[in-house]
Amino acid sequence: MTELEHYITSYFGVVDEKDLKTIVSLFQLTTIKKGDYLLKTGRRCDKLSFVQSGLLRIFVKTDDKEITQWISTKGYFTTDLSSFVFETPSRWTIQALADTELYSITKEDYQLIGDEVPKWAELEKLFIVRCFTMLEDRIFSHLSMTAEERYHFFYQHNGELFNQVPLQYIASMLGMTPETFSRIRKKPLL
Amino acid sequence: MTELEHYITSYFGVVDEKDLKTIVSLFQLTTIKKGDYLLKTGRRCDKLSFVQSGLLRIFVKTDDKEITQWISTKGYFTTDLSSFVFETPSRWTIQALADTELYSITKEDYQLIGDEVPKWAELEKLFIVRCFTMLEDRIFSHLSMTAEERYHFFYQHNGELFNQVPLQYIASMLGMTPETFSRIRKKPLL
DNA sequence: ATAATTTCTTGATTTTTGTCAAGCGCAAAA
């Protein structure tokens, strides 16, 4: 079983062997180099990508700074969901932070899954609801926690990321400056 | 056309007359009084409610304070989505801030919609993706804006709420204390 | 109408976080 098959099984739920092969066969393995862009703000995001290895940073460039929205690691699906679904210009820019292997599927092919696998619509919905809930949690963290608390919480749950990506991106993603991040980092834990 | 019919048409997309009647007939009009609870944290949220009139506050009680996640006004669907879909204990408490009329549908009946209206699965997905995108925007506002900017942005888009609900709840929902909210409020606009 | 409660404001103060500027360390490039 490939990682993609494993991920689909565990995150979307049980799909029979045959359907799983059908789904996976629609994904194409592609590679992008460190620094390359998978998507740029304003372009239409016409594919959904699964990170097989490597790292992606999802961010927005405003007038004076870049805001990192999320960092996708191995085992994550990545896309500009709104752009992918509604075919509108994307809000996010997605760039590789390391050489990255992706299994990607075009929107066209993605729609075939729904035709081939009747159960898909339901599984897809459950998946999106799970993503929705994660965003709710993230908003809640901004309403109820200080920068320091968000740091520790994120470190607990995603500590392995800290020695893989520039810390300034994690700082941005948590809603603080690199300086604040650095100061929290060196504080003793008491 | 009732408000509910109108809302379904405009937010979920075009559904034919007959299907629309089917859907709407599954919703039950109920009334809850100011201060009453529609849902309490930990309980299973077994229904989806459309606010016909009145106001609902969605919040969480932590050890020392209450965090308001959202305030639903006329024309909003409200539920604990995760609890409704996965039948897990709800995270949110939902309380009426005023006497409120709701059109509610149980999960059982909600599932009938999918059976009766083949198009529903797709419309439902699009609706959830739209909600997802709104949450993304909200996270972005916390990563890129100060309390003052969030205040003004929210005022621009939801100003009518300011004379309908206790301001402390809006403050909490925007991630600031009532005192900070009050000070921003009295600041001249320059 | 009056009292009681809740909500909002204000001031003084502390804490948290951001900004600016400089320097250090490390890794990639020349």
Add this chain to the structure above:
DNA sequence: TTTTGCGCTTGACAAAAATCAAGAAATTAT
């Protein structure tokens, strides 16, 4: 190896926001 650039840290300072406490103002209850 030396240089260059990038990322991280640090310090001094400024700004933003939280806290605490007291009082108005408004709402609700009596």
